[in-house]
Amino acid sequence: MVTSRDVARLAGVSQMTVSRVLQGSNKVAPETRDRVLAAMKEAGYRPHAAARTMRTRRTSTVGVVVADITNPFYPQLLEAVGQALEEAGQRMVLWNAPDAGGSTALSALDEGIVDGLIFTTITEGSEQLGQALRRGDPIVLLHRGLDSLDCDQVTTDNLAGGRAVAEYLVAAGHTRIGFLRGPEQASTARHRERGFRDRLAELGRPLAEDLTAQGAFAHDVAWSAMRDLLSREDPPTAVFCANDLTALGAVDGAVSLGRRVPEDVWVIGYDDIAMASWDSYDITTVRQPIADMARAAVRLLQERLEDRSLPPRKQLFPSELIIRGSTAHTTMP
Amino acid sequence: MVTSRDVARLAGVSQMTVSRVLQGSNKVAPETRDRVLAAMKEAGYRPHAAARTMRTRRTSTVGVVVADITNPFYPQLLEAVGQALEEAGQRMVLWNAPDAGGSTALSALDEGIVDGLIFTTITEGSEQLGQALRRGDPIVLLHRGLDSLDCDQVTTDNLAGGRAVAEYLVAAGHTRIGFLRGPEQASTARHRERGFRDRLAELGRPLAEDLTAQGAFAHDVAWSAMRDLLSREDPPTAVFCANDLTALGAVDGAVSLGRRVPEDVWVIGYDDIAMASWDSYDITTVRQPIADMARAAVRLLQERLEDRSLPPRKQLFPSELIIRGSTAHTTMP
Structure with missing residues (x-):
């Protein structure tokens, strides 16, 4: 298939110039434009996108x-x-x-x-x-x-957000701190966790692995995970959730066991979706x-x-x- | 512009036959198909969709x-x-x-x-x-x-859904029944309201207009409307909301005033979205x-x-x- 590189070589211009002609840019001199268009024709260059852009400029x-x-x-x-x-x-x-x-x-x-x-x-x-x-x-x-x-x-800055939560919980005196992770493949989940973990470690309160669980950015998974954490002999006094949907699940998991938030356990989310501020949840969170x-x-x-x-x-x-x-x-x- | 009607007239067939040819249907005899295609060509009939369908059949x-x-x-x-x-x-x-x-x-x-x-x-x-x-x-x-x-x-059947809610509330003995409407232009809102109103009237408990308000299928609007209703001298003991999002707003409006659901007021929604079943809300609703x-x-x-x-x-x-x-x-x- 003929590429814009072939057209550029044939017309003796850079690929950028070919691209500019395709976009209808006025930064290209008329004679250069004509040479590029002639080269496209000679080479049989007919990308759909290019043809369409030239015809209608943009689809909007x-x-x-x-x-x-x-x-x-x-x-x-x-x-x-x-x-x-x-x-x-x-x-x-x-x-x-x-x-x-x-x-x-x-x-x-x-x-x-x-x-x-x-x-x-x-x-x-x-x-x-x-x-x-x-x-x-x-x-x-x-x-x-x-x-x-x-x-x-x-x-x-998800790293900074995770760090801020660590500082807030440590300053409040929590020592049994739980964490509901997000899916590893999401950059947001990775960065929030890294910021939270690193800052907790720096403050001399490294995250206890037995108080972490997968929350999966899903209400039902977080609901079960929270019930698990709260059913331990020595449950966490605060749980950071990798996003707000996870935090909603965590609150509901606590409610389903008759635990009160924040009297029995603190819950923190991430994102500040509209629902986090609704009266039934009223969740502390990190705003994007x-x-x-x-x-x-x-x-x-x-x-x-x-x-x-x-x-x-x-x-x-x-x-x-x-x-x-x-x-x-x-x-x- | 040339239409399929023109093509049909020219080819001496029905519009349906033209449409079948465009779809590549095998219900059209080959000679008829040829006559229609010739008529399209003669009339200059070139709809984008038709051209594309004939070329690729479907976009999937x-x-x-x-x-x-x-x-x-x-x-x-x-x-x-x-x-x-x-x-x-x-x-x-x-x-x-x-x-x-x-x-x-x-x-x-x-x-x-x-x-x-x-x-x-x-x-x-x-x-x-x-x-x-x-x-x-x-x-x-x-x-x-x-x-x-x-x-x-x-x-x-939104009419039947509205009627079922009316029957349920009347059977439970409610006499001060409130209603948060949905937007008039939505058929769902109109039918739910009509079923609810008609059945209440049939049961001898016509809806009191002063206990209805616009909920607008929106959390914030419903939140304010519910607070208004509950601040009356003689507030409703049950409020039917035209959809679940409205019911979430109604519950939060009640919570914000320190009222308990259902001890102080019953709330009913419509749709059965996932959130209606979450522990913090646990809302009675009509399932679609x-x-x-x-x-x-x-x-x-x-x-x-x-x-x-x-x-x-x-x-x-x-x-x-x-x-x-x-x-x-x-x-x-």
């Missing part, structure tokens, strides 16, 4: 890939992304992809059905994704990042600035649509500990 | 349109639709369309980007939707229906069989993809009252 549609829409964090994030796109004059189309790799979405980008993609639940880079990024395709990773990939990424992150991802995507040669940018938002009723008890349990 | 992608993904009912419904589609060998792509009319989705159908559409939050028929249905485009309404439209629809409805919608869509001449079908699922802790108190408040 951005694809968003998500893995688990039943975790209330994602509908909130998607709503924010949809609003940010609308402000930018674009529409959103969603792929709920269990593989999180979004191969269908990548194909849609390739065929010019969408202008760009935002991945919200990336867990590992696929060969298809790597290829798309090497071509300079407009793709942004939002919420979950990939250290191994050099591309536009918008995340929050969802609307700001969504706007940043959309902005990075716009900029890359304008100029695919921009260097990869990684934008890190601060996290903030929000104290609520699930811990705000004057005395430790 | 179905579009789903939803208006409010932050209501947890919809992520659950979408997850079920995605699974049903996967079992049928198809992929799902989502439009989160605030207008609920899904004009972008209809355009995607027209351009052959998706094989068919499922609308989950329809509120009124647009001219664009009417045209698509008259052409026999594969479109199914799921969850919310439209009485005025003659097309494939999958709903639950989400997975069955999703599978039915996908099946109706498959059948229409095979044969666009099928008459419109309306499938109605039964609803079921699920008693939980938000009402299951031995004595009425």
Whole structure:
């Protein structure tokens, strides 16, 4: 198959110039543009996306890939992304992809059905994704990042968030501290855990492995895990949960055993989804600035649509500990 | 613009035959097929969708349109639709369309980007939707229906659900019965309210207008409305909420005032979303069989993809009252 590299060689220009011509950029001199177009014709270069972009310039549609829409964090994030796109004059189309790799979405980008993609639940880079990024395709990773990939990424400082929770619990005097982990393949889960563990160790209270369990970012798994922890002879007096959905499950697990939060056990979540602040839960959590992150991802995507040669940018938002009723008890349990 | 009607007239066949040729149906005699294809060529008939269908037969992608993904009912419904589609060998792509009319989705159908559409939050028929249905485009309404439209629809018996709640509350001896309405433009809200009101009147306990308020299918609106109702001199002893999200807001509104559910006030929701059964809420509700409805919608869509001449079908699922802790108190408040 003929590639833009072949076209560039034939026209005696850089691949970037070919890319700029495809985008209709006004940074290319008219005679260069004509030479590139002639080379495309000669080489028989006809990518769908390119053909479409040249015809209509843009589809004004951005694809968003998500893995688990039943975790209330994602509908909130998607709503924010949809609003940010609308402000930018674009529409959103969603792929709920269990593989999180979004191969269908990548194909849609390739065929010019969408202008760009935002991945919200990336867990590992696929060969298809790597290829798309090497071509300079407009793709942004939002919420979950990939250290191994050099591309536009918008995340929050999950390490700092985990550390803040460790400091808060130790300062409150807790010694039996529990932890409900998230799935290892999610960067958010890994970073929150590392920050929490490292800071606890630094403060001389290393996490006791027998007080940790898998929460799996799922209400039912967290519910069972919390009941297990609370049924021990010497149960934890505080449990940090790797996200808010896990914390909701942990609170419900405690409630199901007749335990009171925070009187019998403190519970802390992560994300600050709307539900965390609802009166029945009132959960202390670490806030991610969802609307700001969504706007940043959309902005990075716009900029890359304008100029695919921009260097990869990684934008890190601060996290903030929000104290609520699930811990705000004057005395430790 | 040339339509399939023009082609039909020119070829001396019915529009249905033209449609069958476009779908590559084997119900059309070869000579008829040739005559239709010749007529298309002569008339210059070139719809995108038709061209694409003839080339690739199917995209194996179905579009789903939803208006409010932050209501947890919809992520659950979408997850079920995605699974049903996967079992049928198809992929799902989502439009989160605030207008609920899904004009972008209809355009995607027209351009052959998706094989068919499922609308989950329809509120009124647009001219664009009417045209698509008259052409026999594969479109199914799921969850919310439209009485005025003659097309494939999958709903639950919201009238019967509303009636069941009325009977339950009257049988328990409640006389001060409150109601938090849903948005008037949603068929689900209208039917639940009509069933509830009519049955209460039949039982000699007509709904007191001063004990009704708008819940708007939103947690914050329901929260405020519930606080208003409970702050009256003679507050309701039971409140029926037009959906579960409204019931969660009502419970939290009561909790915020220090009222206990069900000791001080009973709360009933509608839908049976996962969260309704979580220990912190434990809400009595009317169950919609989400997975069955999703599978039915996908099946109706498959059948229409095979044969666009099928008459419109309306499938109605039964609803079921699920008693939980938000009402299951031995004595009425």
